[in-house]
Each structure stands twice: as structure tokens, then as C-alpha cells.
Amino acid sequence: MELYAHTLSALRQQLEQGEVTSVEITRSVLERIAAVDDRIGAYLLVDEPAALAQAEAADARRAGGENLSPAAGIPLGLKDLLSTKGMITTCASRMLENYVPAYDATVVARLRQAAAVFAGKLNMDEFAMGSSNENSAFKLVRNPWDTECVAGGSSGGSAAAVAADECIAALGSDTGGSIRQPAAFCGVVGLKPTYGRVSRYGLVAFASSLDQIGTLTKSVADAGLLLGEIAGHDPRDSTSANLPVPDYLAAMEPEVKDLKIGIPREYFSADIHADVRDAVQQAIEVFTGLGAEIEEVSLPHTEYAVATYYLVATAEASSNLARYDGVKYGYRVPDADGLIDMYRKTRARGFGPEVKRRIMLGTYALSAGYYDAYYKKAQQVRTLIRQDFEQAFSRCDLLLSPVSPTPAFKIGEKVADPLAMYLSDILTIPVNLAGLPAISVPCGFSREGLPIGLQLIARPFAEDCLLQAARHYEQATDWHLKKPEIAEGEK
Ligand code: GLN
Numbered sequence: 001m002e003l004y005a006h007t008l009s010a011l012r013q014q015l016e017q018g019e020v021t022s023v024e025i026t027r028s029v030l031e032r033i034a035a036v037d038d039r040i041g042a043y044l045l046v047d048e049p050a051a052l053a054q055a056e057a058a059d060a061r062r063a064g065g066e067n068l069s070p071a072a073g074i075p076l077g078l079k080d081l082l083s084t085k086g087m088i089t090t091c092a093s094r095m096l097e098n099y100v101p102a103y104d105a106t107v108v109a110r111l112r113q114a115a116a117v118f119a120g121k122l123n124m125d126e127f128a129m130g131s132s133n134e135n136s137a138f139k140l141v142r143n144p145w146d147t148e149c150v151a152g153g154s155s156g157g158s159a160a161a162v163a164a165d166e167c168i169a170a171l172g173s174d175t176g177g178s179i180r181q182p183a184a185f186c187g188v189v190g191l192k193p194t195y196g197r198v199s200r201y202g203l204v205a206f207a208s209s210l211d212q213i214g215t216l217t218k219s220v221a222d223a224g225l226l227l228g229e230i231a232g233h234d235p236r237d238s239t240s241a242n243l244p245v246p247d248y249l250a251a252m253e254p255e256v257k258d259l260k261i262g263i264p265r266e267y268f269s270a271d272i273h274a275d276v277r278d279a280v281q282q283a284i285e286v287f288t289g290l291g292a293e294i295e296e297v298s299l300p301h302t303e304y305a306v307a308t309y310y311l312v313a314t315a316e317a318s319s320n321l322a323r324y325d326g327v328k329y330g331y332r333v334p335d336a337d338g339l340i341d342m343y344r345k346t347r348a349r350g351f352g353p354e355v356k357r358r359i360m361l362g363t364y365a366l367s368a369g370y371y372d373a374y375y376k377k378a379q380q381v382r383t384l385i386r387q388d389f390e391q392a393f394s395r396c397d398l399l400l401s402p403v404s405p406t407p408a409f410k411i412g413e414k415v416a417d418p419l420a421m422y423l424s425d426i427l428t429i430p431v432n433l434a435g436l437p438a439i440s441v442p443c444g445f446s447r448e449g450l451p452i453g454l455q456l457i458a459r460p461f462a463e464d465c466l467l468q469a470a471r472h473y474e475q476a477t478d479w480h481l482k483k484p485e486i487a488e489g490e491k
Helices: 006-018 022-040 048-065 106-113 156-163 182-187 222-232 274-291 302-323 339-350 354-365 372-393 418-423 430-436 463-476
Strands: 043-044 075-079 117-120 148-151 170-175 187-193 213-217 260-264 293-295 398-404 436-446 451-458
Touching: 006 022, 006 222, 022 043, 022 048, 022 075, 022 117, 043 156, 048 117, 075 156, 106 222, 106 274, 117 156, 148 156, 156 170, 156 182, 156 213, 156 418, 170 222, 182 187, 182 436, 182 451, 187 463, 213 222, 222 436, 222 463, 260 274, 274 293, 274 398, 274 436, 274 451, 274 463, 302 354, 302 372, 354 372, 372 398, 372 430, 398 463, 436 463, 451 463
Parallel strands: 075 117, 075 170, 260 293, 260 398
Antiparallel strands: 043 117, 170 213, 187 213, 187 436, 398 451, 436 451
16 A cells, blocks of 8 residues: 555554654655646645655654654645645635735644644635535535545545545534535545634634534544644633543543434434435444444424524624735735725625625624624524533433435535535534534445445533544444545546
8 A cells, every 4th residue: 555545543653663754655645646636626735845844854853762743744734724834825715815824823833843744735615615615716626536526615625635645634624514524525534623622723714603623534543643633722712622632542442332322313304315314324233233322312403503503604704704804914906996995896806706695694694683683593593502412412422413414416516506505514513503523434335436424423522432432433344444546647
């Protein structure tokens, strides 16, 4: 097997035993990107000299006898909304096309400290708004399993890069499903931690009460290792939790026997694709075989989740995106006639259509006279949704469901119908509204050969329990070992 095809866990061992160098792994990954990314479109930026220099530095630190953490010397991909000092960070928007951050996001700084290697910045939906990566201002991301299909979104570049072995693991962000849904569509593991588990400092904000940084990896063990690198309190993010970070790898060991798993009735409605339903049903049987107890539960306010999300998320987005006014940073039109004209033209040309739609929806929901009817009401329903989960978790340790109602859809299929696109996030959005941790794990394939994802949801800060169950499921199956065939060097 080529080096680029290995997991983080495997490469970490090989590095520790001196069987391979970070420079060798990094070269292998960079060659893979050069060979296949024309077909996939996962990267917006690859800085080969910088990556190789980081790899050399990692090798030097190891040779110096330093005790390095798991990500040391490992080439990772970063979703292009994570601020990287001195490296362009576009959010896949014309607005930030030439924006070079003056500082690192906390997760990036921690990984630098750990001697990780950054292969490059990954494609996404503009400002993380979307479910298919078709909203990138620069290019599409294609699904490595079928290049006529979407990779999912908004972390489509992160999921596709991991699935196509164009990085060993990646970071993404999840506001309403943006890690889990593309992970499911591309057949990789996607972990969205509890709100507050990972610092958001330096993550370009979309909806601040929902955004959370997480991992896209080739295995559950890799998710645990990478989460361990980025989790923990950060004084620069007042919403980050001041709680100790467990050893996630050790937490995965105990058996899942006697674990109580709830199946939310509302997540198995008639709209779920038959192949998704079958694959998830089989996964439930695997858990039964592992000794878990399965029981049906109800999350009665599920049907209001998408509407609630599109009020809360757009309201927060309209306020977060007010900063892109052409004055302080980012794009500014060259041909303005005065200040107001400059604002107007800069925002008209700098933002794409979906971002504008969200800003308008959010501005409307917050406007005088409508605030109580929309924004306040949405906050009240958000509380009810959170309480649904609290009820369910008084009876069980985990919840299990599909990630997305369907496997990856065709490119172009939903672009003309925003509501259909929004509704495809029905099974992931409630988790963000409640701030819970959840993971997407490969659990089968559709008849067309597209990957299907299983979602496990846990109590706040119970990532250890989540990873433990996901790991045992993964070991009992071999879905995560399947790889797409990508023709190298042709379009
Ligand atoms: N698809 C959802 C949206 O467009 C979620 C996006 C996300 O999680 N960043 O808002």
C-alpha cells in the first residue's frame, strides 16, 4: 500500500518505530494530490515547499529525541475557513479571495505546536453555507466514489480529500451537518464534537452558537487521536469549555456490552431512502450482536428543526457577515462612487447567491416587528429540541440514526431548489441546535455503489462514549476499509 493510503494511527506507529519519515509520507501525499485532484477539486491551495519544510522540521524534532504527539509529521488538510497565519484563507468566497490572516486559529496553532504538516487548504461551500459544495465561488468538489455526484457540504473538500487519500486526515466545521453529511457521502468518519469542546478562535464565523470544528478521518481511532490534539479550553474563546480532555484512545477500549442505544422514531420517516434504511437497520443488528441494548425513543420536535435552524443560523450569519464591508479587509470594488456605493457594490459582487439569500433571511428575521415572531420563537423551539434530547438521554447512552436521508445526489440536482437542499439536513441539524457531539461512520453502500453513513449521537462531552461505540462497530465491520477507484492523471 502506498504511504498516502494509510491511516493516521498506522503512520504514527511507523514514524515512531523509525520505519518511515514525515518527508516520505508528505511527498507521497503531495504526489497523490498532483495525480488526482484535477478530478476531485478538494484543494483550493497546496503549498508544497511549506509542507515539505514542516515535514523536515517534524523529522528533525523526532531525531532529536523529542516525545511527539500523534499528529507529528502527519500531512493534514484544513478546511479553508480555519485561519492560517501567512497562508490565504478564502472561505471559498470572492470576498476573501486574497485574504491572508495575521494569526492562526487555535486548532491550527495547536497542530503546528504538535509538528503536524499542512498539505493545504480545502474547498468548501462559501462561508460554510451549503450541503453539496456547489456554493464554492471557485470550483466544485466531486465525489471520489462517483464524480458525477456531489461530495456533500459544506466540508466537501475535507471529506473528499480524506476519501481520495489526498491527505491522511482533515479538519472541517459543522454548523448543521457540514462534517457528518459529507463524511457520509464520501465514506469516511466525521466527528462533530460537543459545542465548546474545541476552540472556535480563528474559525471564520458563520453561526456562532452552532459552529464547531471537528475531524474527518479514515478510522474512528484516527478521529480520537486528532480530537485529542485540538480539544480543550482556550481563553480566547469564551464559549470553550474548561473541562479536562480525556485520553480518547484509551476510552475506546471497553466493550459496548450493556450500552443503551436509542433509536429516534422520527428519524426513520418515509422520506429515508430504502438503501439507507437497510444499511442502518443492519448496523442496529451489529450493535445488538455486540451486546448493546436497543430501544425506540421519540424526539417529538424534530419536524421543526430545519425551520428553527434557518432562523437562528441566518440571523447569526447576517450579523457575522456584516464585517465584510470592503473597509477593513477582503475584497473592495475599485469603481465606487462614495462610501455607500462602495459598501453596496462590494457586497453585491463579493458574495455569492446563497450567502446573499442567508443574509437577507437573517436580516428579516431580526428586524423590528418580526423579531418576536421569528427569531425569538425559533429560540424557544430550540429549547424544546434540546429538551427532547435530554429526555431521550435520561433513558439511553447514545442515539443511532442515518446521517442523511439519501446517499450523495447528482451534481446540479438540487441547485434550483434551496428548500430540498435544506431539508436534506433534517437528521443532522437538531444535534447542532442542542450542542451535542455526534459521529458519522461508514455503514454500507447503496445499490449504485455510493457510501452510506451511520450517525451516533451522545450526551454533551461524552465523545469518549461516542468513539467507543463507533470503534467497536467499525471493528465488527469492514466498510471503512473500502476505497474508491480514482483514475490517476486524467480528467
Ligand atoms: N447545510 C447546512 C447549511 O447550509 C449546514 C452547513 C454547515 O454545517 N456549515 O447551513
